Amino acid sequence: MKTILDIVKERDNFPYHDCNRPSDYTQYTDxxxxxxxxxxxxxxxxxxxxxxxxxxxxxxxxxxxxxxxxxxxxxxxxxxxxxxxxxxxxxxxxxxxxxxxxxxxxxxxxxxxxxxxxxxxxxxxxxxxGIITVGAHMTVFTRSRTTRQIQIWVPTRSMSTTTSPGMLDSSVAGGVPMGVEPFECLVKEAREEASLPEELTRRCAKAVGCVTEFSVKGDAQLEPSVKYVYDMEVDENIELRPGDSEVEGFRLMTVEEVIKRVLEGMYKPMSAMVIIDFFVRHGILTIQNERDYVEIVARTHRFLPFPTSSE
Amino acid sequence: MKTILDIVKERDNFPYHDCNRPSDYTQYTDxxxxxxxxxxxxxxxxxxxxxxxxxxxxxxxxxxxxxxxxxxxxxxxxxxxxxxxxxxxxxxxxxxxxxxxxxxxxxxxxxxxxxxxxxxxxxxxxxxxGIITVGAHMTVFTRSRTTRQIQIWVPTRSMSTTTSPGMLDSSVAGGVPMGVEPFECLVKEAREEASLPEELTRRCAKAVGCVTEFSVKGDAQLEPSVKYVYDMEVDENIELRPGDSEVEGFRLMTVEEVIKRVLEGMYKPMSAMVIIDFFVRHGILTIQNERDYVEIVARTHRFLPFPTSSE
Known part of the structure; x- marks a missing residue:
C-alpha cells in the first residue's frame, strides 16, 4: 500500500540537492x-x-x-x-x-x-x-448539514482527452493561457467544464495559495509547475455537471473515498498534489495522523529554480 | 519600503542551491x-x-x-x-x-x-x-458581523522576554518541548499566554499546515524550523488577555494594520512567516495583488535538508 508521500514523490520527482549525496544530484543535473x-x-x-x-x-x-x-x-x-x-x-x-x-x-x-x-x-x-507551466485549480466541496463532514465534487476525465484519460481530477482545472488572468481562467473553466454559473464562482471561489512541484516525465520532458489554488464551498443543492467533452461525469465523494482513490493512483498526478494540499489546509491530514506531514507540505510547495516573476 | 518578499527573505536566508551560481552556494555550505x-x-x-x-x-x-x-x-x-x-x-x-x-x-x-x-x-x-526547531503557532481572528472583514488578535511581547522583546507575534505561539504533542502544546500556550479556555481551543482550533524556513543567525547559529500552524476564528465577544509575563498585551488589528507592521519589521521574524501564510490561505495576498506570490508561498514552506520523520 502506498503512502501519501509516495504519491507526492511520484509527481515531485526532480531530485533535490542533497548535501549528503551531492554527486547523485550533480550527475543528473550536469x-x-x-x-x-x-x-x-x-x-x-x-x-x-x-x-x-x-x-x-x-x-x-x-x-x-x-x-x-x-x-x-x-x-x-x-x-x-x-x-x-x-x-x-x-x-x-x-x-x-x-x-x-x-x-x-x-x-x-x-x-x-x-x-x-x-x-x-x-x-x-x-x-x-522545461519551462514552468501554469494552471488554475479549484476544489469544490460541500458540508453535510447534519454532520458538517466535507464532501468533494470529483470529475472523471473523459476517455477521449489526450492527457490522463479516465482519471480523477480537481473539481475545476485548466492551464492558464497567455494573456489570461488565473482567476478569469478559473471562472471560464468552471463554467465550461462544470456548468458552474460565473456569478457563483466570482462570489464564492477563494484564493488559498499555490501548489508547486517539479516533475520529470520520461527522458524528454521536465515540468516544473505552478497551480494557483482556489476553494469553493457550495450548498448541497448545487450540482456540478459536465459542460464540455473533457469531463465524463462528476460525483460527490467523501474524504475517505478521495484519499483511497489518491492512494490507488486513480488521480491525475498533478491534481493529486492539489487535493493533498486541500486536506492539509482543512485539517484532514495533520501531524497527529500523518507521519510525513512536514515533507508533504514542503514538496507540494516546492521552490522552483526558475524566476516566477519578471523582476 | 520593503516588500513582503523582502521580509520573507530576511528570515529564510540560508542560501538556495542555485544552478546558476553553484559556486556561491558551495562556498557557503562547504x-x-x-x-x-x-x-x-x-x-x-x-x-x-x-x-x-x-x-x-x-x-x-x-x-x-x-x-x-x-x-x-x-x-x-x-x-x-x-x-x-x-x-x-x-x-x-x-x-x-x-x-x-x-x-x-x-x-x-x-x-x-x-x-x-x-x-x-x-x-x-x-x-x-543547526537542528530543526519545532513550534506551534495559532492565528486567532474574528470577522466583523457587519462587513465580514477579518481582524486579528496580535500580542506585543513583553520587554522582559529574552527573545524579540517588544515585538509583535502570532496570537499564540510556543516551542514544542520533547514528549509533548504539538496540539497539546498549543492548548497549553493558548491558556497560559492568551487566557483562552482549553475547551474553546480544543473545539475551534483548526490545523491548517506548517510553515518551514531555514534561517541563518550571525556566524554561529543555523535555525531550520517547522511551525505547525493553526487558525481559530472566534466570536467578537471573545477577548485575548495576557496570562503570563511573556505578553505585554493584545490588540485586535485590521489586516491592513498587520501588513503595515510586518513591512515595518515590527513582527518577530519567525511569526511574520506565519501571518504571511495566513494571508495567502485567506485570499488576502493573491496572484492578483502580490507580484512575488509564488516565491513567497514556496519560501514559507521550504524543503529542509534534514529528516522530519524517523523513517
Missing amino acids: NLWHFYLPDDPRPHGYIPHFVIETMPWTSEFYLDLSSNPKRLQLLADTPTAANAAIARVLQTAREKNLFKCLKGWRNEGYRILGARSDIKIERAGAGLF | NLWHFYLPDDPRPHGYIPHFVIETMPWTSEFYLDLSSNPKRLQLLADTPTAANAAIARVLQTAREKNLFKCLKGWRNEGYRILGARSDIKIERAGAGLF
Missing part, C-alpha cells in the same frame, strides 16, 4: 542544458541532453557547449521574433514526429512565467523546454 | 559541518566552522575532517548517553560564556525532529547544532 531568453541572465528551463540532440534547432538558437552549465540561448531581437523562432522549431519537430508529446498539439501557448516580455511556448512542447 | 547521531546515516543539522572551533567537544564527539562534507559524529551507545553528552558540552560552553545565545538558557529541550530515538538539545543551544 546533463541538463539551461534555457536562456534574450536579454535575461536568468535561466527559464532545463532541457535534457536527448532533447538538445533531437530538436531541429535553427540559427536563432545558440548552443553553448563551452559554458558550465551548458546553455541554450535564444537569439532574437524582439518578442515577436522569439515567439516565431520557438514556434518554428516545435512545428518542424512535430511534422517530423520527433517527440511523442507533440502529438498532443493544442494550438495554445503557455506564457513563460518569469519572462520579461510575452514569450510563449505551445503547451504540448512546454516540457521539452 | 564550510558547514554535518551533525550525525549514532546509528543514523542522515545528518540532523549543519554547524558552522566557528562553532566547531569554539565548542569544548568531549571524547563523545568525533570530528571527521577527512570526510567531505566534514562530519561531527556523536558517539554514544544509548539515547541517555547521547543526551548526557550533548548536555555536558553545552553546559560547559555556557559556564565558559563561549556563545552569546546560551545566555538565554531555558532548561527546556527540543527533541531532534527526525531522530530515531528521543535525543534532545537545550533550546538555547539548538542553533549551535
Whole structure:
C-alpha cells in the first residue's frame, strides 16, 4: 500500500540537492542544458541532453557547449521574433514526429512565467523546454448539514482527452493561457467544464495559495509547475455537471473515498498534489495522523529554480 | 519600503542551491559541518566552522575532517548517553560564556525532529547544532458581523522576554518541548499566554499546515524550523488577555494594520512567516495583488535538508 508521500514523490520527482549525496544530484543535473531568453541572465528551463540532440534547432538558437552549465540561448531581437523562432522549431519537430508529446498539439501557448516580455511556448512542447507551466485549480466541496463532514465534487476525465484519460481530477482545472488572468481562467473553466454559473464562482471561489512541484516525465520532458489554488464551498443543492467533452461525469465523494482513490493512483498526478494540499489546509491530514506531514507540505510547495516573476 | 518578499527573505536566508551560481552556494555550505547521531546515516543539522572551533567537544564527539562534507559524529551507545553528552558540552560552553545565545538558557529541550530515538538539545543551544526547531503557532481572528472583514488578535511581547522583546507575534505561539504533542502544546500556550479556555481551543482550533524556513543567525547559529500552524476564528465577544509575563498585551488589528507592521519589521521574524501564510490561505495576498506570490508561498514552506520523520 502506498503512502501519501509516495504519491507526492511520484509527481515531485526532480531530485533535490542533497548535501549528503551531492554527486547523485550533480550527475543528473550536469546533463541538463539551461534555457536562456534574450536579454535575461536568468535561466527559464532545463532541457535534457536527448532533447538538445533531437530538436531541429535553427540559427536563432545558440548552443553553448563551452559554458558550465551548458546553455541554450535564444537569439532574437524582439518578442515577436522569439515567439516565431520557438514556434518554428516545435512545428518542424512535430511534422517530423520527433517527440511523442507533440502529438498532443493544442494550438495554445503557455506564457513563460518569469519572462520579461510575452514569450510563449505551445503547451504540448512546454516540457521539452522545461519551462514552468501554469494552471488554475479549484476544489469544490460541500458540508453535510447534519454532520458538517466535507464532501468533494470529483470529475472523471473523459476517455477521449489526450492527457490522463479516465482519471480523477480537481473539481475545476485548466492551464492558464497567455494573456489570461488565473482567476478569469478559473471562472471560464468552471463554467465550461462544470456548468458552474460565473456569478457563483466570482462570489464564492477563494484564493488559498499555490501548489508547486517539479516533475520529470520520461527522458524528454521536465515540468516544473505552478497551480494557483482556489476553494469553493457550495450548498448541497448545487450540482456540478459536465459542460464540455473533457469531463465524463462528476460525483460527490467523501474524504475517505478521495484519499483511497489518491492512494490507488486513480488521480491525475498533478491534481493529486492539489487535493493533498486541500486536506492539509482543512485539517484532514495533520501531524497527529500523518507521519510525513512536514515533507508533504514542503514538496507540494516546492521552490522552483526558475524566476516566477519578471523582476 | 520593503516588500513582503523582502521580509520573507530576511528570515529564510540560508542560501538556495542555485544552478546558476553553484559556486556561491558551495562556498557557503562547504564550510558547514554535518551533525550525525549514532546509528543514523542522515545528518540532523549543519554547524558552522566557528562553532566547531569554539565548542569544548568531549571524547563523545568525533570530528571527521577527512570526510567531505566534514562530519561531527556523536558517539554514544544509548539515547541517555547521547543526551548526557550533548548536555555536558553545552553546559560547559555556557559556564565558559563561549556563545552569546546560551545566555538565554531555558532548561527546556527540543527533541531532534527526525531522530530515531528521543535525543534532545537545550533550546538555547539548538542553533549551535543547526537542528530543526519545532513550534506551534495559532492565528486567532474574528470577522466583523457587519462587513465580514477579518481582524486579528496580535500580542506585543513583553520587554522582559529574552527573545524579540517588544515585538509583535502570532496570537499564540510556543516551542514544542520533547514528549509533548504539538496540539497539546498549543492548548497549553493558548491558556497560559492568551487566557483562552482549553475547551474553546480544543473545539475551534483548526490545523491548517506548517510553515518551514531555514534561517541563518550571525556566524554561529543555523535555525531550520517547522511551525505547525493553526487558525481559530472566534466570536467578537471573545477577548485575548495576557496570562503570563511573556505578553505585554493584545490588540485586535485590521489586516491592513498587520501588513503595515510586518513591512515595518515590527513582527518577530519567525511569526511574520506565519501571518504571511495566513494571508495567502485567506485570499488576502493573491496572484492578483502580490507580484512575488509564488516565491513567497514556496519560501514559507521550504524543503529542509534534514529528516522530519524517523523513517
